[in-house]
Amino acid sequence: MRYRDVRKRNESAWLLPADHRRTNQALREGMRTFGDDDEVDLVVVGCGAGGSTLMQRLARHGWRIVGIDAGPFWDPEADWVSDEAGSHKLYWTEPRTIGGGDPVPLGSNNSGRGVGGSMIHYAGYAPRFHPSDFKELTNEGVGADWPIDYADLQPYYEAIEEELPVAGQPWPWGVPHRYPQSPHPVGGNGEVFQRGALAAGIEARVGPVAISNGRFGHRSHCIYRGFCLQGCKVNAKASPLITHLPDAIEHGVEIRPDTMVSRIGFDERTGLATGVHYLRNGREHFQKARMVAVAGYSIETPRLLLNSANDRFPNGMLNDFDLVGRYLMVQGAPQTAARFDSEIRMYKAPPPEVSTEQFYETDPSKPYKRGFSIQTVSPLPITWAEHVAAQGHWGRELRERMSDYVHWACLGALCEFLPLAENRITLSEEKDRHGLPVAHMSYSQCDNDKMLVDAATTVMSEILSAAGGTDVITIKRYAHLVGGARMGATERDGVVDRECRAFAVPNIVIPDGSVFPTQGSANPALSIMANAARVADALATRPMPSATEVPAGAAA
Amino acid sequence: MSGGQAPEDRFPTFRVLAQAPAWDAATRELVLSRVRPPHPPVYLNGHEFATATALVGQLLDLDDELAAHLAASIDHRLTEDETDGWHYDDMPVDHDVWRQVLAGLDDDARQRNGTTFVELPAAEQHALLHALHTSQDERWHDLNRGHTWDLLLRYTCTAYYAHPAAWDEMGWPGPAYPRGYKNIGIDAREPFEQEDRVPSADPTKDRDDE
Numbered sequence: 001m002r003y004r005d006v007r008k009r010n011e012s013a014w015l016l017p018a019d020h021r022r023t024n025q026a027l028r029e030g031m032r033t034f035g036d037d038d039e040v041d042l043v044v045v046g047c048g049a050g051g052s053t054l055m056q057r058l059a060r061h062g063w064r065i066v067g068i069d070a071g072p073f074w075d076p077e078a079d080w081v082s083d084e085a086g087s088h089k090l091y092w093t094e095p096r097t098i099g100g101g102d103p104v105p106l107g108s109n110n111s112g113r114g115v116g117g118s119m120i121h122y123a124g125y126a127p128r129f130h131p132s133d134f135k136e137l138t139n140e141g142v143g144a145d146w147p148i149d150y151a152d153l154q155p156y157y158e159a160i161e162e163e164l165p166v167a168g169q170p171w172p173w174g175v176p177h178r179y180p181q182s183p184h185p186v187g188g189n190g191e192v193f194q195r196g197a198l199a200a201g202i203e204a205r206v207g208p209v210a211i212s213n214g215r216f217g218h219r220s221h222c223i224y225r226g227f228c229l230q231g232c233k234v235n236a237k238a239s240p241l242i243t244h245l246p247d248a249i250e251h252g253v254e255i256r257p258d259t260m261v262s263r264i265g266f267d268e269r270t271g272l273a274t275g276v277h278y279l280r281n282g283r284e285h286f287q288k289a290r291m292v293a294v295a296g297y298s299i300e301t302p303r304l305l306l307n308s309a310n311d312r313f314p315n316g317m318l319n320d321f322d323l324v325g326r327y328l329m330v331q332g333a334p335q336t337a338a339r340f341d342s343e344i345r346m347y348k349a350p351p352p353e354v355s356t357e358q359f360y361e362t363d364p365s366k367p368y369k370r371g372f373s374i375q376t377v378s379p380l381p382i383t384w385a386e387h388v389a390a391q392g393h394w395g396r397e398l399r400e401r402m403s404d405y406v407h408w409a410c411l412g413a414l415c416e417f418l419p420l421a422e423n424r425i426t427l428s429e430e431k432d433r434h435g436l437p438v439a440h441m442s443y444s445q446c447d448n449d450k451m452l453v454d455a456a457t458t459v460m461s462e463i464l465s466a467a468g469g470t471d472v473i474t475i476k477r478y479a480h481l482v483g484g485a486r487m488g489a490t491e492r493d494g495v496v497d498r499e500c501r502a503f504a505v506p507n508i509v510i511p512d513g514s515v516f517p518t519q520g521s522a523n524p525a526l527s528i529m530a531n532a533a534r535v536a537d538a539l540a541t542r543p544m545p546s547a548t549e550v551p552a553g554a555a556a
Numbered sequence: 557m558s559g560g561q562a563p564e565d566r567f568p569t570f571r572v573l574a575q576a577p578a579w580d581a582a583t584r585e586l587v588l589s590r591v592r593p594p595h596p597p598v599y600l601n602g603h604e605f606a607t608a609t610a611l612v613g614q615l616l617d618l619d620d621e622l623a624a625h626l627a628a629s630i631d632h633r634l635t636e637d638e639t640d641g642w643h644y645d646d647m648p649v650d651h652d653v654w655r656q657v658l659a660g661l662d663d664d665a666r667q668r669n670g671t672t673f674v675e676l677p678a679a680e681q682h683a684l685l686h687a688l689h690t691s692q693d694e695r696w697h698d699l700n701r702g703h704t705w706d707l708l709l710r711y712t713c714t715a716y717y718a719h720p721a722a723w724d725e726m727g728w729p730g731p732a733y734p735r736g737y738k739n740i741g742i743d744a745r746e747p748f749e750q751e752d753r754v755p756s757a758d759p760t761k762d763r764d765d766e
Contacts, residue, residue, distance in 0.1 A: 020734070081583040082731035085718035092641050099645035107641030187740035223736025233580065233733050341756050343745070347728060348737040381728055385713035394689065394709060395682070396563075396617035400759040402717070403563035405726045406752055428645075440645060471760040 001162050001180035010163050013217025015246035022076045022235050032252045036285050040064045043289035045261045048117015049528040050512030051295030052240030057536030059251035066254045071114030073257035080231040084382045087230035090121045097428045101444030104330050104478045116241030119525050121229050123352040124237045126166045126210040126526040128157050130174035133520040142369045143418050144517040147489045147498035156530035164238035168207020173357035181213045187349030189376045192409040196467030204356045210238035226347045264308040272507045279434050295512040298481035302425040303439040318504045323495050325425035327486050329519050332415035332453040333479035336460035337408050338469025344409045351378035360521050368451040370416040373521040377412035390475040413456035414521040417449045482516040482524050499538040511535045561757035567727040570750045572720045579731040594628030599635040606674045607658045614681050615712045626715040644703050660697040
C-alpha cells in the first residue's frame, strides 16, 4: 500500500489532529451548511458505514450533500469512556420490540446510534464475502442470488481495505488476497485459538481487523487496551467517523447530528422523492433534495420506509410487492468459553485477533448447507456476566465464577442464517418519544440455522479442548444485521436494483446493509462500505434518472 | 451451600481505584461517581426501593450498603428510561416490569410468611427467589417468568460489574486509556496487575459433588 495514493483519494486520516485531541474541531466548525430550502443533490439518512462512504465518494464528484443522523456527532476524547456500562449511549437504545420463535436482542448486540453508526462499537473484524455468497440459490438451492457478483465488489474491497486500513495475515479463503498491513501481535485469547487450532488440525489466521498496525496518517497505533466495542478513543480502530467523514466534510458535506428523520417526502405527480421530513430540537423541518439515500441499516431503513406510507404507497414507501422489512438476517453467534489454570486475561489486546473461515463453505458431507466462521471474542466483565448467568448461576455462585475471569478464553462463531420472508421488520403499536411507531422485529430460525449453530459450537469446543481448556460453556446469541430491503434482479425480487436504486422511486437509493440478499459468515461492515463505494461510482456516472425511467404508474 | 473459592480470596490486595490517576478524565469522573453516595431514588418509592435493595443483595449475595448503591443505579436507569434498546413483545416496558416484580415479590412473601419481601429472613428471601428461578411455570404473576428473571439479573449484573468493588474481586484493572497494555499473552502481567492467589481453584470443579 502506498499511503500517498490512499491520501490522494481519501484524506481523512490526514485531516485528524496528530495529538490526543482526536477530533478536528476546526474542520467541524467550518463545515459547510445548507438551508432547508436549498435543494441539495443528495440527503443521506444515517451516517454509518454505508451512508458515510457514499457521501465521501460523491462529495469528491462535487455533489452538494447533507448527511442526517439520529444520534450525536461524537468527539472520542470527550464523549467516550474506557468503560463498559458508560458506553451504553453508543447503541440504539430507543425503544424496539422483539418477537418470533427466536427473538433477537438488539441494542449493544448489533445497533449503533450516532455519527459513525455501528462501526463505532463493532469489534473491528473486516473479512470479505466469498464468491459463493452471491449465487447460493442457483448453485446450492438455498438463500438467494445477488444481482451482482464478487467481481463487482472486488476492486472496492481492495480500495476500502487500504482506507481503513486492514491488518492481517495473507488470507487463504474465498478469493485469496493479502492485507495492506501486517498482522497485530496477539494476546492470551488469540494464543489459545492458535494453539488449539494447530492441535485440532484447523487452519487459523491473525486478522483481518480494521485496526491500524502502526501510525496511519495522523491516527495512532493501537494500544491493546481491549475496549474496541466501547468506541476507540485512540483513533486506531476504523469507523467512518475517522475514515471517511473528515474527507467528506473537507469536500463540502454537511453533517446534521441529533436529528430524526420521520418521513420521506414524495411528489405523486412526478413519482419522485422530494426530500425528508425531520425533527430537530422538537421542531419539524423539511430538507429539499434531488435524491434521497436511506442508510439507517436493517431496522431503521425499513422502519422509515414503512413510516413513509402515502396515497401512492399505502403499505409503506417502495412496498408494492410486500418486500420492505422482509428477509432480515442475523448471524447465529454462539460463544464458547473454556477455563485454563494459566492466566489468559482475554481483556488485553483487541477482542478481534484470530479467525478461521475453514468452515465457511458448504460441506457436502454434512446435513446442512453453508457454514460458519470462528473468531476470538473477549467479553469484558458485564458481558462475561451474561455468559455465566446463562448457565443458570446467580448469588454467591455467580460471583465465585466471575472472580475466575482471568482464567477463561472465549471464541465466537458467525453462522450464516438463511434469508426467510417471515423474518421481518414491521411497525409496532408502541410509539417513540417523537410519536413515531417503533420497529417490531420478528425472528425464527429454520432447521439449517439450528444445525449450523450446533456444528459451530462443536468446533469451538474442539479448539478450546485441544488447547488444554476445561469446563467448556456456551451461550447462544446473535450478531450483526443485514437485509430488510434487499437488492434484486427485478422489482418482484428486490426493493432496489443492482445499483441499489429503488425500483419504484428512481431517486431513492439504499446504500446500507439492508440491501444484502445473503450474508455469508463474514462480519458485514467491510462489505457494506465496499458496496456503498460501488453504488457511488454508479451514481456519479449516471446521476439522475431520465424521464423514461419514472415508473408509468407514478404519473397516473 | 457454597463450595467454591470465596471471591474475595483471589486478589485480596488488588484495588482498581489506586490506578485512577492513570485514567483519562472522562472515564475517571464516571467511575468515581459510582463510588460516591448515591442520589435518593426517583422512580421507585421508599418501600419499592427497599425491596429492590433486598432483591439485588440476594441476586449477587452482596451486603446492604453495596446493594443499595446498585439499586440506586437501577432506579436512575428506570427514571431515565435507559433501556437496552429492546423488550420482548410479550413483556411490558422495562420500568413497568420492575414495578410489577417488586409488587409480585411482596405477594409471594405474604403467601409464604404473611410479611413483605423485605421483612422476610434472608434465607427465606433466597428460597423465594430460588423458587421463582427454578419454577417450571411459563408465567409468574402477569409476566413471562423466564424473561423476567433474565431482565432482573441483566440489570443487576450490569450495575455490579460496572462497580470497582466487582473489578477488585476479578483482578480486572478496569479502564485502560490512555495507558493500554504492554504485556499481552498467556500468563503475562502488567506491573499494576496482580497474580491470582489460587489459580487452580476452579469454581466449576468445586461444585461437581453438589
